[in-house]
Amino acid sequence: MEQLPANILLPSLLIVVSLLSSAVGIIGYFLKDIKCNQERKDAKQDQVIEDIKNDFAEFKASLPHNYVLRDDFIRVSSGIELKIDRVSRDIGEINKGLAELIGGMSDNVSQRGT
Structure with missing residues (x-):
């Protein structure tokens, strides 16, 4: 197998490393975005659960008056x-x-x- 000449090897290696670094960066960005979206959804869901707990507590308190x-x-x-x-x-x-x-x-x- 023939080796690439040194003047082509270094630039091609830099291109491969750049592409891999870019891919890792893009994947990292999307993972961070997904994590932020999930945290927002979790916070919203926690608020909904709290609201349901409060509604249920009010319902339990009103039961003797209505039934x-x-x-x-x-x-x-x-x-x-x-x-x-x-x-x-x-x-x-x-x-x-x-x-x-x-x-x-x-x-x-x-x-x-x-």
């Missing part, structure tokens, strides 16, 4: 059912009393007519 606990609902609905049963029983008793009064009155009317 009823299951146990409280069952307790109140049981009380309402008990009251409805009492009213139903009272209406039944009133209905029986009215039936006796009306039935007694119709017996008196029929006895008078005969």
Whole structure:
């Protein structure tokens, strides 16, 4: 294999080193740019996560004001059912009393007519 003459070897070596240095510099620049973009995205995402945490904390604080606990609902609905049963029983008793009064009155009317 023949060697390159010295007057061509040095400039060609400088060109190769320059190209490699330029490639490393360009790659480094883009890596730095990618890293900066990623840091900005991370900061933005951290802010969004903080906002979501705050919103969730506010939601948890407002839950007792907007919603009823299951146990409280069952307790109140049981009380309402008990009251409805009492009213139903009272209406039944009133209905029986009215039936006796009306039935007694119709017996008196029929006895008078005969």
